Amino acid sequence: xxxxxxxxxxxxxxxxxxxxxxxxxxxxxxxxxxxxxxxxxxxxxxxxxxxxxxxxxxxxxxxxxxxxxxxxxxxxxxxxxxxxxxxxxxxxxxxxxxxxxxxxxxxxxxxxxxxxxxxxxxxxxxxxxxxxxxxxxxxxxxxxxxxxxxxxxxxxxxxxxxxxxxxxxxxxxxxxxxxxxxxxxxxxxxxxxxxxxxxxxxxxxxxxxxxxxxxxxxxxxxxxxxxxxxxxxxxxxxxxxxxxxxxxxxxxxxxxxxxxxxxxxxxxxxxxxxxxxxxxxxxxxxxxxxxxxxxxxxxxxxxxxxxxxxxxxxxxxxxxxxxxxx
Amino acid sequence: xxxxxxxxxxxxxxxxxxxxxxxxxxxxxxxxxxxxxxxxxxxxxxxxxxxxxxxxxxxxxxxxxxxxxxxxxxxxxxxxxxxxxxxxxxxxxxxxxxxxxxxxxxxxxxxxxxxxxxxxxxxxxxxxxxxxxxxxxxxxxxxxxxxxxxxxxxxxxxxxxxxxxxxxxxxxxxxxxxxxxxxxxxxxxxxxxxxxxxxxxxxxxxxxxxxxxxxxxxxxxxxxxxxxxxxxxxxxxxxxxxxxxxxxxxxxxxxxxxxxxxxxxxxxxxxxxxxxxxxxxxxxxxxxxxxxxxxxxxxxxxxxxxxxxxxxxxxxxxxxxxxxxxxxxxxxxxxxxxxxxx
Amino acid sequence: xxxxxxxxxxxxxxxxxxxxxxxxxxxxxxxxxxxxxxxxxxxxxxxxxxxxxxxxxxxxxxxxxxxxxxxxxxxxxxxxxxxxxxxxxxxxxxxxxxxxxxxxxxxxxxxxxxxxxxxxxxxxxxxxxxxxxxxxxxxxxxxxxxxxxxxxxxxxxxxxxxxxxxxxxxxxxxxxxxxxxxxxxxxxxxxxxxxxxxxxxxxxxxxxxxxxxxxxxxxxxxxxxxxxxxxxxxxxxxxxxxxxxxxxxxxxxxxxxxxxxxxxxxxxxxxxxxxxxxx
Numbered sequence: 001x002x003x004x005x006x007x008x009x010x011x012x013x014x015x016x017x018x019x020x021x022x023x024x025x026x027x028x029x030x031x032x033x034x035x036x037x038x039x040x041x042x043x044x045x046x047x048x049x050x051x052x053x054x055x056x057x058x059x060x061x062x063x064x065x066x067x068x069x070x071x072x073x074x075x076x077x078x079x080x081x082x083x084x085x086x087x088x089x090x091x092x093x094x095x096x097x098x099x100x101x102x103x104x105x106x107x108x109x110x111x112x113x114x115x116x117x118x119x120x121x122x123x124x125x126x127x128x129x130x131x132x133x134x135x136x137x138x139x140x141x142x143x144x145x146x147x148x149x150x151x152x153x154x155x156x157x158x159x160x161x162x163x164x165x166x167x168x169x170x171x172x173x174x175x176x177x178x179x180x181x182x183x184x185x186x187x188x189x190x191x192x193x194x195x196x197x198x199x200x201x202x203x204x205x206x207x208x209x210x211x212x213x214x215x216x217x218x219x220x221x222x223x224x225x226x227x228x229x230x231x232x233x234x235x236x237x238x239x240x241x242x243x244x245x246x247x248x249x250x251x252x253x254x255x256x257x258x259x260x261x262x263x264x265x266x267x268x269x270x271x272x273x274x275x276x277x278x279x280x281x282x283x284x285x286x287x288x289x290x291x292x293x294x295x296x297x298x299x300x301x302x303x304x305x306x307x308x309x310x311x312x313x314x315x316x317x318x319x320x321x322x323x324x325x326x
Numbered sequence: 327x328x329x330x331x332x333x334x335x336x337x338x339x340x341x342x343x344x345x346x347x348x349x350x351x352x353x354x355x356x357x358x359x360x361x362x363x364x365x366x367x368x369x370x371x372x373x374x375x376x377x378x379x380x381x382x383x384x385x386x387x388x389x390x391x392x393x394x395x396x397x398x399x400x401x402x403x404x405x406x407x408x409x410x411x412x413x414x415x416x417x418x419x420x421x422x423x424x425x426x427x428x429x430x431x432x433x434x435x436x437x438x439x440x441x442x443x444x445x446x447x448x449x450x451x452x453x454x455x456x457x458x459x460x461x462x463x464x465x466x467x468x469x470x471x472x473x474x475x476x477x478x479x480x481x482x483x484x485x486x487x488x489x490x491x492x493x494x495x496x497x498x499x500x501x502x503x504x505x506x507x508x509x510x511x512x513x514x515x516x517x518x519x520x521x522x523x524x525x526x527x528x529x530x531x532x533x534x535x536x537x538x539x540x541x542x543x544x545x546x547x548x549x550x551x552x553x554x555x556x557x558x559x560x561x562x563x564x565x566x567x568x569x570x571x572x573x574x575x576x577x578x579x580x581x582x583x584x585x586x587x588x589x590x591x592x593x594x595x596x597x598x599x600x601x602x603x604x605x606x607x608x609x610x611x612x613x614x615x616x617x618x619x620x621x622x623x624x625x626x627x628x629x630x631x632x633x634x635x636x637x638x639x640x641x642x643x644x645x646x647x648x649x650x651x652x653x654x655x656x657x658x659x660x661x662x663x664x665x666x667x668x
Numbered sequence: 669x670x671x672x673x674x675x676x677x678x679x680x681x682x683x684x685x686x687x688x689x690x691x692x693x694x695x696x697x698x699x700x701x702x703x704x705x706x707x708x709x710x711x712x713x714x715x716x717x718x719x720x721x722x723x724x725x726x727x728x729x730x731x732x733x734x735x736x737x738x739x740x741x742x743x744x745x746x747x748x749x750x751x752x753x754x755x756x757x758x759x760x761x762x763x764x765x766x767x768x769x770x771x772x773x774x775x776x777x778x779x780x781x782x783x784x785x786x787x788x789x790x791x792x793x794x795x796x797x798x799x800x801x802x803x804x805x806x807x808x809x810x811x812x813x814x815x816x817x818x819x820x821x822x823x824x825x826x827x828x829x830x831x832x833x834x835x836x837x838x839x840x841x842x843x844x845x846x847x848x849x850x851x852x853x854x855x856x857x858x859x860x861x862x863x864x865x866x867x868x869x870x871x872x873x874x875x876x877x878x879x880x881x882x883x884x885x886x887x888x889x890x891x892x893x894x895x896x897x898x899x900x901x902x903x904x905x906x907x908x909x910x911x912x913x914x915x916x917x918x919x920x921x922x923x924x925x926x927x928x929x930x931x932x933x934x935x936x937x938x939x940x941x942x943x944x945x946x947x
Contacts, residue, residue: 052521052522052523052524053521062841065841065844065845067841067844067845090847091847094845094846094847095847097845099842099845101838101841101842103838106837106838106839107838107839107841107842108839108842109839109843109857109860109861110839110861110944111860111861111864111942111944112860120843120846120848121846124846124847124848124852125847154944156944159610159611160377161610162610170842174846189376189377189548189611190376190548190549190550190589190592190593191376191588191589191592191606191607191611192376192606192610193592193594194591194592194593194594194604194605194606194607195592195606195607195608197594197604197606198603198604198606201602201603202603216521216522217522217594218522218596219551219593219594219595219596220594222594222595222596222597222598223594223599223602223603223604246596246598256523257522257523258596259526260522260523260525260526261522261551261596262525262526262529262549262551262552262554262555262556263551263554263555263595263596263597264550264551264554264578264590264593264595265595265596265597266551266554266555267551267553267554267555267556267574267578268554268574268575268578268579271555272530272533272555273526273529273530273533273555273556274526274530275523275526275527275530277523277527
């Protein structure tokens with residue numbers, strides 16, 4: 001693997017939130033939200049980060065974007081540490097990253113017209129000429145299949161599908177190299193989901209974009225992701241090429257996810273819903289299990305799992321599994 | 327358990343249901359425009375539709391809880407032989423909860439944070455069952471919890487709603503809606519906004535409860551995967567109308583309506599597809615405030631011909647128990663696109 | 669523009685409010701040109717002239733024989749100036765303090781300023797006004813400042829809480845990702861959401877301040893003659909209230925009308941200026 005090809009890489013990133021208590025708000029304990037993550041995103045690839053709500057995937061995006069600082073570890077953007085860059089360089093870095101939020105309505109300023117919202121990233125990147133700006137905006141809207149007559153409307157006047165297109169347009173308008181997408185389609189209707197997935201595939205091919213896609217559903221990323229990481233409680237339990245994950249899943253949690261995802265073919269075969277999980281709530285990040293993060297829910301867990309933290313093992317090229325019994 | 331003689335009868339029949347909303351300036355939004363379906367006792371019907379297709383309004387119409395400015399403009403809802411639209415409000419109140427139960431999308435707001443689970447469950451039981459004692463109520467509460475797979479019921483009853491996760495609360499809510507032994511349960515997007523494993527957990531609990539009590543269920547969702555795994559027959563809605571209904575396998579393997587086909591093609595799958603791109607339905611759903619001429623799907627339909635833009639298609643029989651509202655039903659094989667097997 | 673005109677025409681309450689307020693603003697601006705007499709000129713012959721008795725002095729005259737209509741016109745000018753200026757001042761001060769506190773939360777700046785606000789809220793306004801006006805002379809600027817003491821904490825609190833909640837929203841995060849700095853986020857993103865929520869209170873506060881001003885003048889703490897405010901006119905007539913009621917009644921009705929006008933606007937303004945409420 002060539003090093004220059006790597007756009008974003010994370011090295012043992014940790015993010016802990018303090019839990020304060022008592023009259024003097026002393027730090028009592030730490031919530032382990034992201035607990036030692038490492039991965040690399042290559043140019044022109046799509047990496048999907050799959051995990052359920054609360055596993056820390058959105059926090060990871062905030063860390064990459066510099067909205068929050070890491071507790072430990074390093075995040076590199078094109079080989080430079082995100083936290084070493086001077087303010088100016090950081091701004092240029094931001095012009096190379098586009099972000100698509102989960103809740104598109106919340107991510108657009110409610111009292112700015114679509115035109116103004118789309119102008120913002122251009123203004124912040126130093127574009128001044130009004131005509132040029134309008135041309136860029138209309139071109140980008142065409143890219144996402146929207147007519148320019150939406151420009152004078154406000155976000156609450158648009159439907160979910162239209163908003164999602166505007167959100168993608170805003171991320172693309174600065175011509176970024178990377179797109180970070182936080183559950184870009186989970187709030188959309190089925191017929192629009194397919195449109196957005198196709199659009200992302202098209203854009204990636206025409207612009208050689210790298211995409212870091214966060215999702216909670218394995219089926220959703222099937223079509224688009226070249227590599228997949230499965231995240232559970234702040235750690236990556238399994239990662240590999242998309243075919244490795246779908247056809248040759250090794251980690252018990254990945255298997256559970258694959259089995260739990262509802263699908264038409266399961267319906268045709270009359271497969272009932274079934275969940276191989278121990279009853280009870282997911283462990284709290286305040287008090288993560290000492291051993292394997294999944295041990296409290298895993299059906300195959302033994303006493304060793306409770307005590308020993310598994311290290312990622314390479315079971316086949318680039319397919320890593322963090323389980324003691326693989 | 328219900329008597330076997332009743333086994334094959336329709337518990338619910340909806341005929342030509344129309345629910346409109348007055349949006350002012352003389353405009354009427356026809357949220358539900360002539361919906362027909364029936365549900366056999368102890369069966370599960372899945373209603374699929376995208377947001378704004380009128381699927382939630384249909385369920386609210388059955389319960390007669392359509393909010394202002396909406397009103398039921400016509401049709402019949404025959405539940406166990408009586409038309410729910412003709413009975414007085416007082417009797418409807420008895421039917422709600424006792425005979426028909428509703429599960430909402432958001433279980434968090436359905437609980438009073440200051441009441442324990444025991445108080446919640448008992449309250450429902452005691453208000454509807456006159457003369458029942460508290461110990462009876464508690465016994466019944468433990469029974470229904472067991473039904474949805476909660477085995478340590480006595481412990482759960484002591485706790486407050488905030489002590490549970492969203493998924494667990496939804497489970498208790500399902501138990502609560504079963505406590506009066508209703509004949510029909512309507513689940514309106516019961517798992518939307520929950521994660522994959524929680525969704526599976528809830529659906530498993532619902533399946534278990536259905537198996538144990540033989541209750542009939544209508545499940546309303548936009549998720550094709552969930553309904554196809556859960557229900558016996560399916561019913562697809564688009565723009566306030568029924569476009570296709572049939573037993574599950576027919577609809578999944580041999581869909582006839584272009585919209586159903588489009589939906590099945592665009593559902594994300596765990597299996598590999600033959601092409602990299604999904605075959606999506608172009609365009610957006612219609613604006614319901616505008617009058618629709620012809621088939622409401624025609625602007626987005628790849629098979630649309632001249633007639634489709636003029637005449638509204640009626641629901642026609644295209645196979646045994648298979649109905650489709652399309653002028654030109656399409657023969658389509660799901661396996662063309664995916665590696666699905668029947 | 670067409671839409672606004674249509675809205676105003678359709679909404680009767682709002683249009684009455686606009687009508688009253690624009691007339692009083694017109695009177696305030698052009699007072700020197702529209703008064704029939706010099707309000708300071710005393711004509712002993714017409715002392716205590718009842719209103720509607722004499723066509724040349726339609727609202728009568730006061731105990732010194734000064735034309736009431738002219739005095740009220742000047743009174744509107746001063747009262748309006750004072751209440752509008754004082755509310756604008758408290759909005760600016762309270763707004764900026766609230767914005768800075770909200771951005772600074774949970775920092776030391778926020779803690780200190782919010783405690784000051786709390787203390788200020790703890791004192792009844794009238795006590796604050798009495799203390800302040802016994803320390804400084806009552807001039808137009810000092811009365812404006814004293815009156816704004818009553819309203820600024822509300823603005824500060826409002827703006828602060830809105831800023832705090834907006835700071836966490838996705839659109840502010842999106843702006844940060846695009847590279848917007850704090851100043852831009854504060855004014856362009858957060859500020860834009862503050863105005864529509866504050867505006868209705870502004871016109872209600874103008875009405876309230878107008879009443880406070882009259883109250884201060886009435887208890888002889890406000891502006892002193894020869895400056896004429898509506899409160900002053902009422903205070904002048906107060907000694908004759910049992911026999912010559914109109915000396916206090918007529919300016920009272922004028923205050924009532926203007927206050928009503930502002931309140932009518934306040935209720936409906938948000939619906940007009942806020943794009944969120946336009947479907």
